[in-house]
Each structure stands twice: as structure tokens, then as C-alpha cells.
Amino acid sequence: MEEEKKVKLVPAICTQCGARLEVDPSKEAAVCRFCNTPFIIEKAINNYNVKYANIEHADNVNIDLSGTVKEVLDFAGKQLSESRAEKKQARKLEAENSRQFIMTFFKYFFIFAGIVIIMWLLMQMF
Ligand SMILES: [Zn+2]
Missing domain, CATH: 1.20.5 (Single alpha-helices involved in coiled-coils or other helix-helix interfaces)
Structure with missing residues (x-):
């Protein structure tokens, strides 16, 4: 648990319910805490990038x-x-x-x- 806190979380959007999430980009999948649906982290991050990508996030967003x-x-x-x-x-x-x-x-x-x-x-x- 201590280990996980050091990981830099990145914003993402749940592929199922569209909720905004913070995810660990080093992992492949996670479960949405809003709808309890497992999702692919890469897709969720991509969802976020498509919707909110701007200069502010350019350093941790790959457009x-x-x-x-x-x-x-x-x-x-x-x-x-x-x-x-x-x-x-x-x-x-x-x-x-x-x-x-x-x-x-x-x-x-x-x-x-x-x-x-x-x-x-x-x-x-x-
Ligand atoms: Zn969800």
C-alpha cells in the first residue's frame, strides 16, 4: 500500500460510465470505483486525453x-x-x-x- 502511494496517478475516464478517475498508468487494468466495472487503463487514459487534452496536461498526456x-x-x-x-x-x-x-x-x-x-x-x- 505504501508503494502504491508513490505512483504518479494520471487522470482517466471510465470506459463504462464516463466517471473521472485517477489511475496508475503502470497497471493494465483497474476497477471503476463508481460503477465497479473493470476497464483497460490505457483506454481510460485515452478517453481522458480525447476529452480534456490541453497544454496544462501536455506533460503527462500523449497526443x-x-x-x-x-x-x-x-x-x-x-x-x-x-x-x-x-x-x-x-x-x-x-x-x-x-x-x-x-x-x-x-x-x-x-x-x-x-x-x-x-x-x-x-x-x-x-
Ligand atoms: Zn465507471
């Missing part, structure tokens, strides 16, 4: 930058460039639409002008 974090960053970067391409596409479409609108406007304007002229001519006849 795997090559794995999930990189994936998330890559995904975010991809999303950003995709949304930029989408915006470019949208602007192009907008320009196309306004050109179409002007063409349609002139088309109807000339039809309307034609009708007015025909009506004016008809009125001259009577």
Missing part, C-alpha cells in the same frame, strides 16, 4: 498527432478549399444568371415595345 488529429485537420482543410471552390462556382453562376436576366429583360422589353407600336398603329387607323 497522437499522426493519427486522428491529423485526419481531422486534413478534413477541415479539405472542407475549407471545397467551400472556396463552391463560392467561386456560385459567383460564376450568379454572373451567368444576371447575364441571362438582362437578356430576358431586353427580350420582353422589345416584345412590349412591339406591342405598343402595333397598338399605336392600330389606334392611328381608327
